[in-house]
Amino acid sequence: MAIPHLHSLQPVRVSSPCRVSVSNQYHYGRSNFSRKSSSLVYASSTSNFDRDLHLQSKVETVLDSVKWDEKGLAVAIAQNVDTGAILMQGFANREAVATTVSSRKATFYSRSRSTLWTKGETSNNFINVQEIFLDCDRDSIIYLGKPDGPTCHTGSETCYYTPVLDLLEHRQDEEHKLALTTLYSLESTIAKRKEELEVPESGKPSWTRRLLSDEKLLCSKIREEADELCRTLEENEDRLRAASEMADVLYHGMALLARKGVKMEEVLEILRRRFSQSGIEEKRNRKSQT
Amino acid sequence: MAIPHLHSLQPVRVSSPCRVSVSNQYHYGRSNFSRKSSSLVYASSTSNFDRDLHLQSKVETVLDSVKWDEKGLAVAIAQNVDTGAILMQGFANREAVATTVSSRKATFYSRSRSTLWTKGETSNNFINVQEIFLDCDRDSIIYLGKPDGPTCHTGSETCYYTPVLDLLEHRQDEEHKLALTTLYSLESTIAKRKEELEVPESGKPSWTRRLLSDEKLLCSKIREEADELCRTLEENEDRLRAASEMADVLYHGMALLARKGVKMEEVLEILRRRFSQSGIEEKRNRKSQT
Numbered sequence: 001m002a003i004p005h006l007h008s009l010q011p012v013r014v015s016s017p018c019r020v021s022v023s024n025q026y027h028y029g030r031s032n033f034s035r036k037s038s039s040l041v042y043a044s045s046t047s048n049f050d051r052d053l054h055l056q057s058k059v060e061t062v063l064d065s066v067k068w069d070e071k072g073l074a075v076a077i078a079q080n081v082d083t084g085a086i087l088m089q090g091f092a093n094r095e096a097v098a099t100t101v102s103s104r105k106a107t108f109y110s111r112s113r114s115t116l117w118t119k120g121e122t123s124n125n126f127i128n129v130q131e132i133f134l135d136c137d138r139d140s141i142i143y144l145g146k147p148d149g150p151t152c153h154t155g156s157e158t159c160y161y162t163p164v165l166d167l168l169e170h171r172q173d174e175e176h177k178l179a180l181t182t183l184y185s186l187e188s189t190i191a192k193r194k195e196e197l198e199v200p201e202s203g204k205p206s207w208t209r210r211l212l213s214d215e216k217l218l219c220s221k222i223r224e225e226a227d228e229l230c231r232t233l234e235e236n237e238d239r240l241r242a243a244s245e246m247a248d249v250l251y252h253g254m255a256l257l258a259r260k261g262v263k264m265e266e267v268l269e270i271l272r273r274r275f276s277q278s279g280i281e282e283k284r285n286r287k288s289q290t
Numbered sequence: 291m292a293i294p295h296l297h298s299l300q301p302v303r304v305s306s307p308c309r310v311s312v313s314n315q316y317h318y319g320r321s322n323f324s325r326k327s328s329s330l331v332y333a334s335s336t337s338n339f340d341r342d343l344h345l346q347s348k349v350e351t352v353l354d355s356v357k358w359d360e361k362g363l364a365v366a367i368a369q370n371v372d373t374g375a376i377l378m379q380g381f382a383n384r385e386a387v388a389t390t391v392s393s394r395k396a397t398f399y400s401r402s403r404s405t406l407w408t409k410g411e412t413s414n415n416f417i418n419v420q421e422i423f424l425d426c427d428r429d430s431i432i433y434l435g436k437p438d439g440p441t442c443h444t445g446s447e448t449c450y451y452t453p454v455l456d457l458l459e460h461r462q463d464e465e466h467k468l469a470l471t472t473l474y475s476l477e478s479t480i481a482k483r484k485e486e487l488e489v490p491e492s493g494k495p496s497w498t499r500r501l502l503s504d505e506k507l508l509c510s511k512i513r514e515e516a517d518e519l520c521r522t523l524e525e526n527e528d529r530l531r532a533a534s535e536m537a538d539v540l541y542h543g544m545a546l547l548a549r550k551g552v553k554m555e556e557v558l559e560i561l562r563r564r565f566s567q568s569g570i571e572e573k574r575n576r577k578s579q580t
Contacts, residue, residue, distance in 0.1 A: 058458050075365055075379055084374020084471040089365055089430040101458065132454035133469040136442050140379040142450050142469050152426050160432050164391065164422035168348050179423040179432050181374040182558040183473075186565050219520035226516030226539070230509035233546055242550040246543050247560040249516070253536050256523055260532040268472040270537040275476050 059101055063094045067139040071111075076141045078106045078119065078127050078151065080158075082268040084181055087127060087151040088119065088159045092141055097132070104129045106143040125149035146269075183264055186251065190258045211255045218259070222252045349391055353384045357429040361401075366431045368396045368409065368417050368441065370448075372558040374471055377417060377441040378409065378449045382431055387422070394419045396433040415439035436559075473554055476541065480548045501545045508545055515539045 066074055076092035079085065090108035092100070096116055099107040106127035107118040120126030129145035152159040160179035180188060193208040211218045225248040232242040254264065356364055366382035369375065380398035382390070386406055389397040396417035397408040410416030419435035442449040450469035470478060483498040501508045515538040522532040544554065 055458065062454055062457060077367060077376060077379065079374075079376060079469075079471070082472045084369075084473075086367060086369060086376065086432055089367065089425065097454075101454065131456070131469070133450040134452040134454060135379065135449040136444055136446070136451070137449070138452070140449070142376055144469055144471070154426055156426070159425040159427070159430070160423040161426070162424040162428070164352055164387075164424060166421065167352060168345065168391065179369075179421070179434055181369070181434070182372045182562040186561055189565055215523055219524060222516050222520050223513075226512050226543075229543060229546060230512050233505055233549060234509060239550045239552050240556075242547060243552045243556045244560055246547055246552070246557045247564070249539065249543055250557065251561060251565070253516075253519060253539055256519060257532060257536055259523060260529045262529050262533045262536070266530075266533045267536045267540065270534055271476055271541060272472040274537070275479055275541070 059098055063097060065138055066094075066097070066134065066141075067137060068093070069139070073109060073111070074139050074141055076106075076108055076143060078143045078145065078147075080265075081130050081144045081146055082265050082272060083184055085158050085184070086160060086179060087147055087157075090119075097141065100129055100132060100143060104145075106145055119151065120148060123149070123153075125151060127151065183250075187254060187258075187264050190254055194258050208255060211252070212259060215259070218252065218255055222249070222256060225249045225252050349388055353387060355428055356384075356387070356424065356431075357427060358383070359429070363399060363401070364429050364431055366396075366398055366433060368433045368435065368437075370555075371420050371434045371436055372555050372562060373474055375448050375474070376450060376469060377437055377447075380409075387431065390419055390422060390433060394435075396435055409441065410438060413439070413443075415441060417441065473540075477544060477548075477554050480544055484548050498545060501542070502549060505549070508542065508549070512539070512542045512546060515542050 068074055072093045073091040074093075074097075075089065076096070077089045078087040080087055091111060092107070093109040093116075096107045096109045099105075099116060099118070103118065105118050105120065106129050107116060109115070110117045118126070125148045127143060127145045127147045129143045131144045133142040133144065134140070135142075147157075150157050152161075154161075156176075156178070158178055161176050163177045163179075166177060178184075178188075190208055190212075193206055194212050196206070196209055197213055211221065225245060229242065229245040229249050231237065232245055257264065257267070358364055362383045363381040364383075364387075365379065366386070367379045368377040370377055381401060382397070383399040383406075386397045386399045389395075389406060389408070393408065395408045395410065396419050397406060399405070400407050408416070415438045417433060417435045417437045419433045421434045423432040423434065424430070425432075437447075440447050442451070444451075446466075446468070448468055451466050453467045453469075456467060468474075468478075480498055480502075483496055484502050486496070486499055487503055501511065515535060519532065519535040519539050521527065522535055547554065547557070
């Protein structure tokens, strides 16, 4: 059963005997949505009344299961669903999680301002939440989602760009280095080699630069590596050989993407849309488009 | 300049005038390393004395720059450097970060037990830290590293396996679902299709199952998609076409990996070792092996 989008629900006034006392401890929807008296029930229509109430009760049950700290907060981490980049970390209270469930926009509780805040409410760079995960202790939350733009207020893609070990090792040039995982670290290296092509005689010889400057070589390598990957299956080579050939396919493919100005994140977004595990999200998107 | 591995340093007794008062507020090395009096200075040899003291001072400077909360803690998130999976979240105090810097094993402060603890000290599933990132506010830390095994005490790869939105949508079969990003979600889908091959007539027709059961088809598709990817460059097709063809190459390549029993994480580990951005880590590994 697909659940209704809570953020599309309108407060409807219901009269007795349908009049139900609903906790106004938190609200569903936009953070500036006004809190009304308990005589207001959020329901898209009276025919959906039971379903909405049931859902609201389920949300409460999930929220009850979270181990909120003495201030009523839990750690909330926003992560890019396609790249895995940790975008930011904040804190969430019951209301923040309930709002995220209903609006599907990552919402936090600001400890300094003592208010809810939805990431993007001023910058428009919302984080569109696909799934929310609780950890085994139920005191830590992941908002797994797709950011509309840079998450950090500095304009950086993520808030994590200060590498401690690099700083300790005196690598001044790396003081602003995003916390990139392997695939994106490789992408960043390839992008640097591409930039170096603009500067004649820059640095040591580089295979990546050579590939990037020679279209024929690049394409022949991609075809060759794909063939070698296939042969690990056809000729029953060992599994490590297959891993190594796939690494070659990926690297050379990414060099081509760099030539075309395509980011791996775009490739992964295409895969996510095609192969959405549940199919539910796809249906939901189709519905919201119609 | 490569910094020395602090965890290999031995406490050496130095006499005046070299005798230097060193804070014993925190120690470098294993968490059960005994704290000695200030007459002990951690130095690998007197010839390295100045360098070690300089490094220690730099570590202090970095730790001073962290905005510790009123309990002296900051949020610390451990992330798999190859897959981007958020493995766990804990808290760190100065000593925990200093220990992580020196031991390169993700170390936290247990609020319940009021002690340092290094993830893996009982399970041996250490998280080998490659880099430590601070966020823009300097009150949140990422330990980016490679886990030796499952991180969660439940035996799960990560501590985040409770999907809230799925639970709300009554998808009971998904109650234990890891917080996987796109690439690993796709890998998981392909693995499920492979399992289904064991059960005749299972479910709806599936292209992935067909690929997995037909080696010839799979290999011809990989070669075909690689060729189409190359043609986006050779025939100057638009960038979105290149992204789409790369998605096809990735998906079909991953189907082959599933056939061979290879994980994408292994492929990315190979890429990381080959293309380590700095080269420093590689040098360090070479040194530690000799």
